[in-house]
Structure formats: structure tokens, C-alpha cells
Amino acid sequence: MTLRPFGNADFYEAGPAGCGPPAGSRHSEDRGRHMEIFRQEMRIAIARALGRAPADLPGEIEFPPRREMGDLSYSCFALSKEIKRPPQEIASSIAKSLSAPAFVESASAQGPYLNFTLRAADLASGTLPEIERQGDSCGRGSEGAGKTVVIDYSSPNISKHLAFHHIRSTMIGQSLCRLHRARGYRVAGVNHLGDWGTTFGKLMVAVKRLAPPGFLEGASLSGLNDMYVAFHKASEAEPSLEDEARRWFKLLEDGDAEARAMWTRFREISLADFNRVYGRLGVVFDAITGESFFNDRLDSAIKAAVDAGITEVSRGALVVPLGGGMPPAMLRKQDGATLYLTRDIAAALYRRLSYGFDRALYVTDAGQALHFRQLFEVLGKMGFEWASRMEHVPFGVLLMGGQKGKTREGNVVLLENVLDEAVRRTLDLIIEKNPGLEDREEVANAVGIGAVVFNDLKNKRVKDVNFRWEEVLNFEGDAGPYVQYAHVRAHGILRKSGGGDGKASDYSLLREKDEKDLVLLLARFDETVAKAARELEPSVIAQFLLETSAAFHRFHHNLRVIGGDADVSRARAGLVSCTGHVLKAGLGLLGMRAPEKM
RNA sequence: GCGCCAGUAGCUCAGCUGGACAGAGCAUCGGAUUUCUAAUCCGAGGGUCGCAGGUUCGAAUCCUGCUUGGCGCACCA
Structure with a gap:
């Protein structure tokens, strides 16, 4: 009988004693201008344009469905119902009278929606320092402080x-x-x-x-x-x-x-x-x-x-x-x-x-x-x-094969056999793609087992899972290794770019679309973790990691960190470092390891 | 028979609890590598959101009925 009421021997520890307020910057004075602040300030600006208190503004500042529409949006349907005017009209009238905060690059009415584009420089310098400070423990929050869950x-x-x-x-x-x-x-x-x-x-x-x-x-x-x-x-x-x-x-x-x-x-x-x-x-x-x-x-x-x-x-x-x-x-x-x-x-x-x-x-x-x-x-x-x-x-x-495996019929697939097969397959891939890798056994375990775990957690819980070897062992596209590989690439860059010269990164230099796309995702990690916990859905994290990895792979493909302007290079290295922290923390929340090479 | 869950592209799934022309990956086809790991990236084709009504300015999303599949319905766990 083992009974350890609140142990936390865990590679994603919650800080001292596994409880209480987390160690992150949530409670520090200088928490930076996170996504929440941007949304709040937008809310205030819109409310002011309408001559009302922010609390009286119906609806939320949302994220538009597609990036081309902008970074944040406000839909005017609720207002329309309230003041009995067409939402299109409301949107364009707000757009005209709005005095937007400095971090907003443009605000425009698109039909019944009011869309905002954030200034990439402000977005980056407002969100990245916080992630950098939190490091691998980003994503923590305190809404569960003082509460116990079994x-x-x-x-x-x-x-x-x-x-x-x-x-x-x-x-x-x-x-x-x-x-x-x-x-x-x-x-x-x-x-x-x-x-x-x-x-x-x-x-x-x-x-x-x-x-x-x-x-x-x-x-x-x-x-x-x-x-x-x-x-x-x-x-x-x-x-x-x-x-x-x-x-x-x-x-x-x-x-x-x-x-x-x-x-x-x-x-x-x-x-x-x-x-x-x-x-x-x-x-x-x-x-x-x-x-x-x-x-x-x-x-x-x-x-x-x-x-x-x-x-x-x-x-x-x-x-x-x-x-x-x-x-x-x-x-x-x-x-x-x-x-x-x-x-x-x-x-x-x-x-x-x-x-x-x-x-x-x-x-x-x-x-x-x-x-x-x-x-x-x-x-x-x-x-x-x-x-x-x-x-x-x-x-x-x-x-x-459409059937539940049962011990008595002898057609049960043992968990450990699946893990072994996945590790074996990963080892083959490592030998093929990166023959010089040290610790290849350990990496094969992290990646192979991670692939199996990710495969199990990537979809909503209630979905039935059809076991197919080809699917579990397919390491391309929406899969664990895709995320781990993004993390590996991030570390590759950090290794080669060195520790820097000690100067703080000027994140306002991050103005490229691929940079901004990535920053926008990193800025949403915190609320994503909160949502996953609230909805009891690990798949929320998995989907987020896939999206973030995709954005990082694009960034990696289109832009270079090392070489070029030293200041830009330093800023990009900082972005890469933040991405690494978010990916590692996210993988940790799924119970997966994040190797630095693979 | 009753109850619970699910039905979105050929396959596997997202779709933020009612909003902007329904998005990914796999598979298929076509491209990208003197440069930080190509387990990567870019492009193309591919959809009556199971069916029919209803509520609403507006429905893949909410309600009702039907249908298909899975699971469960006192002496198993």
C-alpha cells in the first residue's frame, strides 16, 4: 500500500509542495502586457468610442477565424440587438470615432465586425519577456489555488x-x-x-x-x-x-x-x-x-x-x-x-x-x-x-479492427509491445536520418513513446480510437514527433547562436509575418492551458502544440536567425527560445518529453 | 423497448459552447535542400457539415423527429 497524499514526483512539477501559487510571474508586479491586457485595453477603447463604461460593452474581444481578417475582433451583433441599429453601421461608426491604443496598427470595420491589427513590435515586446521569464514553467496559473482535486x-x-x-x-x-x-x-x-x-x-x-x-x-x-x-x-x-x-x-x-x-x-x-x-x-x-x-x-x-x-x-x-x-x-x-x-x-x-x-x-x-x-x-x-x-x-x-480486444480471446495488444514497436521504429529513423546522434536509445524512447502518447491525446476524449499500427507509427504531419522536432530545431538554433552577448533582446524588431504569427500563438498559451484544464481536455493542448509547431516550422523555413543584423538575430533567438519553452511546457502537460536532439 | 455517446473531404479529425466564404493532417498529384536537422516547407484537387423540420437577423453549433454506428440497462468490474 502506497499512500502519498500530495506527492509530486513529476517532471512537470508545480513548485514547492505541489500546491499554492505557482512560481511564475503571475503574482509579480511586472507581468508585462500579455494578451489579456491587449484585449482589455481594446475593450476600454471601444467602450469609450461609444460613450459607455467598459463593463457595459456586451460581448468579448475575440480572435477572428482567419488571420487575414486581423489579430483581434469585436462583433457588433449584441450591440445591434441592444440599440436597434444594423451591426454594419455600428461597426463603421465605432471605427470612425475610435481612438485606438498605440499598439493597434489598424482598426477597420468589415461588415458587422470591427477588426484590429496589432503592431507586431508591441505584440512581441509585450508578450515575449514574460514567457522568457517563466521559462519552461510557462502556462501556469493560479485559478486553482487553495483547491484540491482527486x-x-x-x-x-x-x-x-x-x-x-x-x-x-x-x-x-x-x-x-x-x-x-x-x-x-x-x-x-x-x-x-x-x-x-x-x-x-x-x-x-x-x-x-x-x-x-x-x-x-x-x-x-x-x-x-x-x-x-x-x-x-x-x-x-x-x-x-x-x-x-x-x-x-x-x-x-x-x-x-x-x-x-x-x-x-x-x-x-x-x-x-x-x-x-x-x-x-x-x-x-x-x-x-x-x-x-x-x-x-x-x-x-x-x-x-x-x-x-x-x-x-x-x-x-x-x-x-x-x-x-x-x-x-x-x-x-x-x-x-x-x-x-x-x-x-x-x-x-x-x-x-x-x-x-x-x-x-x-x-x-x-x-x-x-x-x-x-x-x-x-x-x-x-x-x-x-x-x-x-x-x-x-x-x-x-x-x-472494429472490435474491443479482450484477454480471453487472446487478441489483446499489450501496451508495452506498442511502446517497444514505436521505439524500434524510431531507432531505425534515427539511424537513417541522424546517424551520429548520441544517446540514441534515450531519444528513441522519448520520441517513440511520445508518438504513441500524442496519438492517444490529440483528439477529443470521447472519440473512439481505431487502433492501426500504420497510424500509431506514422511520424509525419499531425503527430508527436512533429512537435518534438520543432523543439529540436529550436534548440539547434539556440546551440549555434550561442548564449548571446548578454544584451537584452529588442523584440520590437520582430516584424515579419512569420514572426508575428508565432508570437500570437505563444501569447495564447496561458489561456490555452487554462481552457484545457477547465474542459478536462488534453487534446486542447495537443492541437495548440501542432499549430504552434507549424508556425515555428514556417518561421524556421522562411527566416534565418543566425547571421544578418546582430540585433535582429538576437531578437529572433529570443523568439526561438520562447517557442522552445512553450513547446516543452506543453509537451510536459501531455506527459511527453522534449529532447534537444533527435 | 429505454437511456447515454458519436455521425464534418477517400481516411483520421479541428471548428473557441449561435456568427464573417466550413479548417488541418494523412493519402493522391506537382514543386522547394550550396545556408540554423527535409521527422520540414509551398501549391493543387477533394464538402448537400447523416436526413427532415423548427428557433433566430444568422445554425456544423441550440430544439424536435428520423436514421446509422458504438456502448449501457440489479445480483460482473
Whole structure:
């Protein structure tokens, strides 16, 4: 049992103690003129042109859909409704009377929209110094300060290998942990192992009857898996084995020493294997509490429900009738045994008690939606107001050839095999493209595993994922390596341009379109991280990284940093450095590494 | 039967919770490398946003119905 309430052994740490206000410049006096300030000042200017207070201006300063339209825009539909004049007319009248702030290069009405182009020099010198100051820890915010969130993720069953589909809960959950830490939340990432149930009785029978003596001492997880398969084969010929399995599980529940010893070994073997894979993925939990951990808390959980007066006995089972067309929630079966739901109730009570969370998330596949609706409903009926702050974070299933892979059918793809294949493929590419690279094994791991992780996180969670090797291993275009490669190129430039001569960069020299496009994206990183955390969507970060990488690759292709005017060169190097920080921080939020060479 | 989720280019997906002619990547075709890593860049073709109504000045986005696919519906987890 590992229980580290607020550990943060994590390569995207949230600062001291993993909580409280972040170390960035959010709280320092000189935070520069970030995108927010530009928007606020635009708002004030528009309001003044209309002779009203900024707070009375309806709508937001937005980003136009296409760059040619401008950098910021204000749409006049809301005003039009309010003052009953055509929006086109309003837009052009504001444009005429507007006295725009100095950082605005041009303001013009385009139909019902008021579009602004920012002066590239002001944009760059207003936003880049802040990013430079924050370095690799940019993207942090403080809206979660003082709040605690518990995130239940990964949560595999022991005695089986981590299959490829486990990457979904594992990496989505891990990313949500990082995102919340970045925004100032105190985070407890919990791995709720499936380590209890009759299947362990089956394994015990298999070990006792079908395995050689001393099997468990040196057994690997694969060995356990073989036992599981062997049991099912044997029980077809000898159905009484099922009863024996139930007996063994009962022995385990009753604390029988031999049963307990076997189960403990199953758990050890499984965790050793899991930890190896988690290690490769950079995944760390703050607590690993299996279902077994809640065994002695089930009775009190059930008692709490009964005391709340919400239970009834139906067909011999103890249930909580629920509204909303939901089937009743079952707390205790006819035979007295408890269920998954019972354990989740006990776990929720425990988590509330030990973490006092403001928000609790369960990262599981969408198929469990009903279970969680029932869970939250029961907790609500038990009188816990915090039940309304629990949330199921569903994701689409991983399909293989249109089918769900299952252990029993033997067509499951193991997570580690996918990682190995991706690393192997990356190593081949490195040998082909960059034969002189040092640490090629390490880089191949960062890039290959990163590609697999990115592939999992780049789309919205709810989308089903069709597993195709060609897709997972395609490293061109919208993929992890595309982003990592941008980061590598940035470091290539920084290496060759040297540390500079110590003079501060004059960012107002960045006036090229490719420079401005890139700056505009970097300036939006902060709000992008906030949005990803708010919407519980790592894909928001992934999409942002693709866009930013594309802008950087374009910049890299069209403009040169080294050589030419020394001041421009220095300013560009600064831009490259900021891009590197943003890319690295963003990749970190997805649980990916950012190598400096590849 | 009831419920939840999804349907956008040949394929995989964005589309900022109602706004500007629907955008990327892959695949196809055609270009770019004496220069900071071509895992890159540029261009071309490719769309009745599943269908039909409705709300609205305005709908891929909201509502209703239908349709297709996935998942779930008390003694599994």
C-alpha cells in the first residue's frame, strides 16, 4: 500500500509542495502586457468610442477565424440587438470615432465586425519577456489555488498485463493531473486497482492445481496470465473448478493465510510489471489504493446509506431506488456480497475524508457512464453536497479492427509491445536520418513513446480510437514527433547562436509575418492551458502544440536567425527560445518529453 | 423497448459552447535542400457539415423527429 497524499514526483512539477501559487510571474508586479491586457485595453477603447463604461460593452474581444481578417475582433451583433441599429453601421461608426491604443496598427470595420491589427513590435515586446521569464514553467496559473482535486485514473485489474487500451485512462488522467497542477490545484492522482474478486480465486486454484511447485516465487506477470488461461481451459472439462475458485476467494475474504499469501504475491508481481510500464510513460501516482483497501470500510458505507433511509430490500438484495429512469443501485447482493458500486461509495467517502477534495474526477471509458451516474446519485441521496462536485470523465473505447480486444480471446495488444514497436521504429529513423546522434536509445524512447502518447491525446476524449499500427507509427504531419522536432530545431538554433552577448533582446524588431504569427500563438498559451484544464481536455493542448509547431516550422523555413543584423538575430533567438519553452511546457502537460536532439 | 455517446473531404479529425466564404493532417498529384536537422516547407484537387423540420437577423453549433454506428440497462468490474 502506497499512500502519498500530495506527492509530486513529476517532471512537470508545480513548485514547492505541489500546491499554492505557482512560481511564475503571475503574482509579480511586472507581468508585462500579455494578451489579456491587449484585449482589455481594446475593450476600454471601444467602450469609450461609444460613450459607455467598459463593463457595459456586451460581448468579448475575440480572435477572428482567419488571420487575414486581423489579430483581434469585436462583433457588433449584441450591440445591434441592444440599440436597434444594423451591426454594419455600428461597426463603421465605432471605427470612425475610435481612438485606438498605440499598439493597434489598424482598426477597420468589415461588415458587422470591427477588426484590429496589432503592431507586431508591441505584440512581441509585450508578450515575449514574460514567457522568457517563466521559462519552461510557462502556462501556469493560479485559478486553482487553495483547491484540491482527486483524479482516479488508469486503475487496471491486477494479474493481467496492461493492454494498449489502458493507455487511454492512464495518459488522459496523467495529463489532467499535470494540467491541474499547472493551474495551481493541489492534485491527488489515484490508481484504484482492481485487486479483488472471484477471479483471484480462479488464479489460486490454477496455481494450486496446475502450476509446478514453487511457481509463485519466480513467476512473472506472463506466468500469471498463463495460469488464468489454463484455469479456463481446465474448467471447461471440470466445471467443479468454478466452485473451488469461489471457495478460495471466500477463504481470501476470511483472511486465510495461504490465500492471503498467494493474493499478496499476485499483487506484487502485477505492480512490479505495471511500474515498469508506468515508468516508461513517466506516469506517477500519489496513491495506489486497490479495491481491497476498502474491504473493511464497506459495512460502514452501507450503514451510512441505510441510516440515510434511502435503501430498501428488493428480491433479497439491498438497493437504493433511483429516479431519472435509472435502474436501482445495488449495495449488497442476495448472497450478501458487495459490488463494484459499494466499493466506489466507500472509496468516495474515504477520499472526501482524507483529501477534502473540491472536485473529484473519474477517468474511465464512456461505457461506465451509468455506473457513475448511479454512484453520484446515491452519494447525493446520502446527503453529501459534495456529490455534485464529482465528475465522470469519459473517453471513447479503443477498437481493434472494429472490435474491443479482450484477454480471453487472446487478441489483446499489450501496451508495452506498442511502446517497444514505436521505439524500434524510431531507432531505425534515427539511424537513417541522424546517424551520429548520441544517446540514441534515450531519444528513441522519448520520441517513440511520445508518438504513441500524442496519438492517444490529440483528439477529443470521447472519440473512439481505431487502433492501426500504420497510424500509431506514422511520424509525419499531425503527430508527436512533429512537435518534438520543432523543439529540436529550436534548440539547434539556440546551440549555434550561442548564449548571446548578454544584451537584452529588442523584440520590437520582430516584424515579419512569420514572426508575428508565432508570437500570437505563444501569447495564447496561458489561456490555452487554462481552457484545457477547465474542459478536462488534453487534446486542447495537443492541437495548440501542432499549430504552434507549424508556425515555428514556417518561421524556421522562411527566416534565418543566425547571421544578418546582430540585433535582429538576437531578437529572433529570443523568439526561438520562447517557442522552445512553450513547446516543452506543453509537451510536459501531455506527459511527453522534449529532447534537444533527435 | 429505454437511456447515454458519436455521425464534418477517400481516411483520421479541428471548428473557441449561435456568427464573417466550413479548417488541418494523412493519402493522391506537382514543386522547394550550396545556408540554423527535409521527422520540414509551398501549391493543387477533394464538402448537400447523416436526413427532415423548427428557433433566430444568422445554425456544423441550440430544439424536435428520423436514421446509422458504438456502448449501457440489479445480483460482473
